[in-house]
Amino acid sequence: MELEVVFLEDPACSWCWAFQPVETTFLFEWGEQLRWRMVMAGLRDHPVPDPSLIIRHWQTAAEVSGMPFEPDVWQDHILQSTFVACRAVKSVAVRSDEAARRLLRRIREAFYVEKKNIDDLEFLFSLAEELGLSSEDMIEQLSNGRADVLFSSDREEGTRYGFGFPTIVIRRPTMEEPKVLQGSVPYRDLLDGLYAMGVDHKSRKRFRGTDSDWRRLLEMQPRITMAELQMVTNMKPPAIEKCLRAMGVVREGPFYCLPLEVRQEQVLIPEEMLY
Structure with missing residues (x-):
């Protein structure tokens, strides 16, 4: 297996949304050359006890990242679980990791900006249909247990790195120790991690404005x-x-x-x- 970059995330983690400029830049510059995976490690399967704390986290994440946040969603609806959205993403990942990435992105847009309830499975099906995906197939993968198998595997993978989100793991099978970056790190840190693991800097496909x-x-x-x-x-x-x-x-x-x-x-x- 060649070098792999793993992103441990959750649809409702504010710092994962704040990390999107770095992740988008990585996908643009390296997504076609390197193997990468989005792992839904799962943030929580219960309501948050103090939504005001989450609102403060969102405000900080918005200030640091420049990404759009609408914290009023917490006044309209207390998210009951992030696992619903995680399983929805994995139901699509059964067929395509790229399609799952696009659904994950659309879920985040709906939650952080459009103030939608992402613990409503029917709503998540509607987002998938909007992208051209089959909600019927999602229902099938959720019913037959394949989505749960993938989600359980993601959860197990998350336990190895402490469930901090986002966590980026860069690893090669020929190296015993992976490079682990925890938190919404700057893009420079991600680049340094890639180069430290032997990635050729000449392979970087920078934006040229064409x-x-x-x-x-x-x-x-x-x-x-x-x-x-x-x-x-x-x-x-x-x-x-x-x-x-x-x-x-x-x-x-x-x-x-x-x-x-x-x-x-x-x-x-x-x-x-x-x-």
């Missing part, structure tokens, strides 16, 4: 925030917005995206991921 780069970025992340755009492109917001306007990109709240009809034709899940 039309193909912009297309690849928007195909990978159909709805993207300014914090992510700045980290991936290393450009200032006015220059980014000028380029996006020229491409016909529109704003949907804090997200930049191609018009819906264009997204449906060009940047949704590739045909081989549909089922």
